[in-house]
Amino acid sequence: MSAGPAERAIGAFRETFGGEPDGVWAGPGRVNLIGEHTDYNEGFVLPFAIDLAARVALRVRADGVIRLFSTAGTAGVTELDIAGLDRESAAGWSVYPAGVVWALQERGIDVPGFDLALDSTVPLGSGLSSSHAIECAVATALNELTGAGLPTSDLVLATQRAENAFVGAPTGILDQSASLRGRAGHAIFLDCRDQSAELVPFDAPAAGLVTLVVDTRVAHSHADGGYASRRAACELGAEVLGVKALRDVSTGDLDEARGLMDDVTFRRVRHVVTEDERVLDTVAALRASGPAAIGPLLDASHASMRDDFEISCPELDTAVEAARAAGAIGARMTGGGFGGSAIALVPADDEARARSAVMAAFAERGFRSPRLFTVSPADGARRLV
CATH class of the missing domain: 3.30.70.890 (GHMP kinase, C-terminal domain)
Structure with missing residues (x-):
């Protein structure tokens, strides 16, 4: 299994966990063209997804364990128990996939254990939303693999819930909306009160x-x-x-x-x-x-x-x-x-x-x-x- 931008994540998965992942999913970073700190005030924003992304190779496990590896880290594999996830159990970048799992569980979705290898080209701490890129990639993967079928609007709210209540960041919906709704050649004109979105050529x-x-x-x-x-x-x-x-x-x-x-x-x-x-x-x-x-x-x-x-x-x-x-x-x-x-x-x-x-x-x-x-x-x- 190999395909262009996914290759590094697939290679890391094979080397770390052995065998092949069930798939590779991408969550892009974002640039906010204009509209800063308006999202949590129920206002308007105009972001766009960018051609830098977090890519996760993921394979479902049957034992309720989450194992996480990042090509950017030096800590090796982080292991978490899916039945006992809380903020204290996760550290470093693992809070982002763990938070998504927690938020999906809160919605009544039965999330299985999984192995995950992350490779991201979104610079950390750069203001381009590297954390939401990870969350949106993981949420998109688990939404498919669990058969939950959540619409984009629900994935936006689930990742916001993960950020607010698990990670502890009081963010609005700008970043994940851009990452989940992006379209090449366009910015996203988003009304943060009702999540209505229009694509604007950019x-x-x-x-x-x-x-x-x-x-x-x-x-x-x-x-x-x-x-x-x-x-x-x-x-x-x-x-x-x-x-x-x-x-x-x-x-x-x-x-x-x-x-x-x-x-x-x-x-x-x-x-x-x-x-x-x-x-x-x-x-x-x-x-x-x-x-x-x-x-x-x-x-x-x-x-x-x-x-x-x-x-x-x-x-x-x-x-x-x-x-x-x-x-x-x-x-x-x-x-x-x-x-x-x-x-x-x-x-x-x-x-x-x-x-x-x-x-x-x-x-x-x-x-x-x-x-x-x-x-x-x-x-x-x-x-x-």
């Missing part, structure tokens, strides 16, 4: 552009306190304003809101409200004029995350500023913040200049050298072989 190369990712190599984690404190501020803002979620607040309400809460809470609210509007404006611009029209919206999004939501960092700001100075039509940090990656829409002819400018700016400031690569919208989680 073909940067056809517009003479590339989507350059700058992985600052400043690791972040959604389980850390900064993310939770931002979410708590948003919930407080909604409570003060008497709405179900900040999705229900318009930019016209902001002047009144300013007088009802402290400055920090107000700025958190202002980011979410204006970011929702920027998502809608970006979708309209893409449909009317294509990717070349959205640069100023990306720039405004980064400024809002830097100043109002305060989730940027010096490395992210440097990446954005250097890319813009070298010809990017727009740039912003992407992901939950406090590190991770920035994206820049760069004219193809200026790509080399932008890469050089970012590397030079990081060196000048004494930062660790970033990883630079381009991404394109890709298909979502699926069986490879």
Whole structure:
């Protein structure tokens, strides 16, 4: 059994567990084009699945044991008892497949034991959702192998449940929605209130552009306190304003809101409200004029995350500023913040200049050298072989 991108996972499976897997499934990482921290506020997001993915080779076992191996790890095989899964029983990256199993069990699905070998090309801690890539690959595999037949909307909620209640990260549904719903050549316009989704054409190369990712190599984690404190501020803002979620607040309400809460809470609210509007404006611009029209919206999004939501960092700001100075039509940090990656829409002819400018700016400031690569919208989680 071998097939292109699945080969490394299959090879690792054979070497670790012997024999052949039942199949190989992929869960892509994602880039969020715009719409940050709006998902758990029941707002709008515009991510796309990328051509970097977690690939899992998996074979069902009959004894209720889970054995996990990663090509990126040095710890060997992790073994878990499927009947007694809890957060304390899993460590490191094993919390992600274990959390999916736990969430599926909670839904009454009889999940068998299994052997799993993971090979992922999504950089860890980069803000490209390496954890959700693993979860979505595993959820897609187990959904098929158990015959559960859950629709995509339920897989989204199951992986969110795994993140929130098992992993301990208070995330919304953006990342897994992108990984599960992705389509090559498109971004996903997602309403996080009802999960309604529309595909919006996003073909940067056809517009003479590339989507350059700058992985600052400043690791972040959604389980850390900064993310939770931002979410708590948003919930407080909604409570003060008497709405179900900040999705229900318009930019016209902001002047009144300013007088009802402290400055920090107000700025958190202002980011979410204006970011929702920027998502809608970006979708309209893409449909009317294509990717070349959205640069100023990306720039405004980064400024809002830097100043109002305060989730940027010096490395992210440097990446954005250097890319813009070298010809990017727009740039912003992407992901939950406090590190991770920035994206820049760069004219193809200026790509080399932008890469050089970012590397030079990081060196000048004494930062660790970033990883630079381009991404394109890709298909979502699926069986490879």
